[in-house]
Amino acid sequence: MNVLICGLGLIGASLAKALKKNTEHTVLGWNRTPSVTEKALRDGVIDESGDIDELIKMADVTFINFYPEAIVPFILEHKNSFKKDSIVTDSCGIKTKICNEMKNQEIDFYFIGAHPMAGREVGGYDNSLDNLFDNAIFICTPYDETPRNKTDALVGLAQDMGFARTVVTTCEHHDEMIAFTSQIAHVLACSYVLSPLAPMHAGYSAGSYRDVSRVARINADMWTELFLDNKEPLVREIDDLVSNLMRFKYNIVNGDGDALRVLMKKGNKIKEEIG
């Protein structure tokens, strides 16, 4: 197959590297900044590049690796170039908004939203890795009407690329789970390091500080789009978290050790059970 990678940043270039390393497919690549495309060609990360519409015409599967807001406009701009019955997918962290926008388009290819769940605190082509997805989950969110063989082809490709696990679900379920497992963790990490005590942490911090603050190294532009595109599920998670924090505060202020113990035993039990 010809697999086209549009956008050769951290995720796109890592997808290209995984394809080159683990499959026999031909990897076409394109990046808005041409110097990155040239570098990828020189490094052998992609096999071919060229005019974007020519590349799109050749592709059996196209991965669009842009910021959330840029994905649908790009697909629609080139919608007449995609090969009939080919698969077009993306890699961004929210799915409902994009899948809804793509749902009623008159197109003769198949759009299936996807989310390769991996990242680093550093972005861009130079930080891409051929093993970024080795322990990662590939989630995709086909429509009810997406032909089964198209979903299977995309899932099979992800497996061939080396993803540890694949999950097929609805875009809505993806978005509410990601609000919990990923987005709130990023909101938290930023909120945490905004404490006036943060600049003095050295000498007083160990694993807990390191773990909670890690993802405060955030790409502000990208996460702003991701948060605003997943407003309701994320706000629900912030509300839940704040209400649990306030239960801790209430029990601490009241010196209610029994209630605190119950709360922590419950948290501990959940964590022990769910991993």
Next chain:
Amino acid sequence: MNVLICGLGLIGASLAKALKKNTEHTVLGWNRTPSVTEKALRDGVIDESGDIDELIKMADVTFINFYPEAIVPFILEHKNSFKKDSIVTDSCGIKTKICNEMKNQEIDFYFIGAHPMAGREVGGYDNSLDNLFDNAIFICTPYDETPRNKTDALVGLAQDMGFARTVVTTCEHHDEMIAFTSQIAHVLACSYVLSPLAPMHAGYSAGSYRDVSRVARINADMWTELFLDNKEPLVREIDDLVSNLMRFKYNIVNGDGDALRVLMKKGNKIKEEIG
């Protein structure tokens, strides 16, 4: 020197193992449950045990490794047995309450509060490690009137035991910093896994979930004491965190991308600068 370790759980036994591994001192050990003491003797983790008051009489330095509430009563119960001018210290995670309680006692030994900053999600003798403190910070909080040579002796012992860094500060500064670097992270982790979505995380979680939820594996009894003994600094941190979370929520609800970007850029900058 004779160094006595009272309480051979995770921290106590790890201190004993570090002493045996990295120093030539004689390690005396005592645990409330005698079977643990016997195991430690068999394992060579301690050199000697016996009657607690006899051990205390022999010790040049005594580490008390109990839950916070049990430390001062234990010291006072045996206060006439401690060797004159010897150093008595503890290893619990809050310092102001304990140091204040010990401050005006009529004693002829020196109490210096301490906090070897390391832990594991699993506790007890069987999980102790001889390298638990290899990358850890040893914080101690002498009084203004503590003789300099006594503080130096304790700090020197910590260095000999292999701690990566030693910090001497006031008990109040210790407690406010620990509220931020450690306690709030534990409150957070428990609050986080109490989300109704937590049990469904598998298939949708990666590094962020793992890091934020890690310390939800908590010893509820011990942390209840630690939280209640550090009420004001911890409540201040919860308030700060909740107020920052609410700023995120407010900007997300209002779709204010500019304000969100500013907030995240600030968080990102702090994290980049402070590590």
